[in-house]
Amino acid sequence: MSAYCSMLERHPENPILSPEDFPYGPADVVFNCGQTMFEGKTLLLVAVILRNHPTPRIHVATSEDGVHFDIREEPFITRLEEEPFHSLDTWPIDPRVTRIGDTYYIIRPGNSQAGCIAFLEKTTDFVTREFVDIVSLPSNRVPCLFPEQVGGSYVRLDRPYNHSPQPGGVRHELGNIWISYSPDLVHWGRHRFLMGGFSHWNWVKVGPTPPIKTEAGWLEIFHGVTENCSTTRYSLGAMLLDLDDPSRIAGRMESYILTPETDYEWMGRVPDVVFACGAIADLEERRLRVYYGAADTRICLAEGDLDEIIRGCLEGR
Numbered sequence: 001m002s003a004y005c006s007m008l009e010r011h012p013e014n015p016i017l018s019p020e021d022f023p024y025g026p027a028d029v030v031f032n033c034g035q036t037m038f039e040g041k042t043l044l045l046v047a048v049i050l051r052n053h054p055t056p057r058i059h060v061a062t063s064e065d066g067v068h069f070d071i072r073e074e075p076f077i078t079r080l081e082e083e084p085f086h087s088l089d090t091w092p093i094d095p096r097v098t099r100i101g102d103t104y105y106i107i108r109p110g111n112s113q114a115g116c117i118a119f120l121e122k123t124t125d126f127v128t129r130e131f132v133d134i135v136s137l138p139s140n141r142v143p144c145l146f147p148e149q150v151g152g153s154y155v156r157l158d159r160p161y162n163h164s165p166q167p168g169g170v171r172h173e174l175g176n177i178w179i180s181y182s183p184d185l186v187h188w189g190r191h192r193f194l195m196g197g198f199s200h201w202n203w204v205k206v207g208p209t210p211p212i213k214t215e216a217g218w219l220e221i222f223h224g225v226t227e228n229c230s231t232t233r234y235s236l237g238a239m240l241l242d243l244d245d246p247s248r249i250a251g252r253m254e255s256y257i258l259t260p261e262t263d264y265e266w267m268g269r270v271p272d273v274v275f276a277c278g279a280i281a282d283l284e285e286r287r288l289r290v291y292y293g294a295a296d297t298r299i300c301l302a303e304g305d306l307d308e309i310i311r312g313c314l315e316g317r
């Protein structure tokens with residue numbers, strides 16, 4: 001039984017990928033991963049920071065059982081080669097994957113002096129990738145695509161920064177989730193505010209992952225950030241968006257579904273962090289798997305009962 005009331009259970013073999021497991025190292029960090037099913041296997045896009053290389057790269061890791069992964073040696077994503085994009089693409093991490101039809105779209109942040117923007121790329125085979133465009137202005141943290149059009153438009157959630165004065169005059173970097181629409185995945189508009197922090201565990205920032213279609217609504221796993229005088233803590237939450245009008249929250253858990261409570265989540269490059277770039281639902285088995293970065297150092301797996309999570313959202317637990 002977890003010390004906290006979490007909806008997700010940690011896999012007993014956690015962490016399932018650590019820097020020591022990276023066969024092409026030495027690696028200091030193997031963390032926050034995109035996740036999807038591909039050709040019947042679980043596929044992770046794993047961000048790796050090598051000890052002897054200045055910037056991260058993203059490797060493909062695949063698994064038959066969802067727990068033991070083979071990591072491909074050749075990185076799948078490294079910095080974009082050509083200017084003007086190369087100098088904006090200094091830190092390839094946090095890939096979000098959405099399958100639309102037979103194409104897998106990947107959105108990841110570009111961090112540079114110019115600010116944090118988002119690159120959209122696509123692939124059909126996870127061997128070659130094609131750059132589509134920059135799809136957000138600074139500062140916008142990794143838009144997440146819905147897996148199909150709604151009402152004739154592509155839809156996304158994103159997290160523009162909001163530098164708001166707080167009581168007492170302190171400027172604070174807050175982050176809220178917005179929703180927007182596009183005819184072609186490149187031009188985005190009809191921006192609407194969706195959700196800000198709403199509880200002690202997420203009042204500083206909330207940020208999205210790609211929504212998952214269920215019968216009850218779009219299941220959205222998001223991260224929530226809180227701060228106290230000495231630490232920042234990242235947890236995961238869940239909500240449901242209306243299937244026909246995803247700008248409407250149909251249900252939301254008041255509590256987190258996962259929060260740091262193990263040594264490997266408390267200690268690492270950034271302590272006190274569980275961070276997900278997505279989740280994988282098995283709609284037949286009614287299970288949800290979340291591959292998450294622990295303390296910005298390792299990858300772990302937490303699993304839950306899909307119907308329980310949906311009920312938790314609808315009941316506002």
Ligand code: BMA
Nearest residue numbers: 032094234270273275293296
């Ligand atoms: C966020 C992202 C994540 C990271 C998290 C905690 O802003 O940069 O990559 O896991 O912070 O450090």
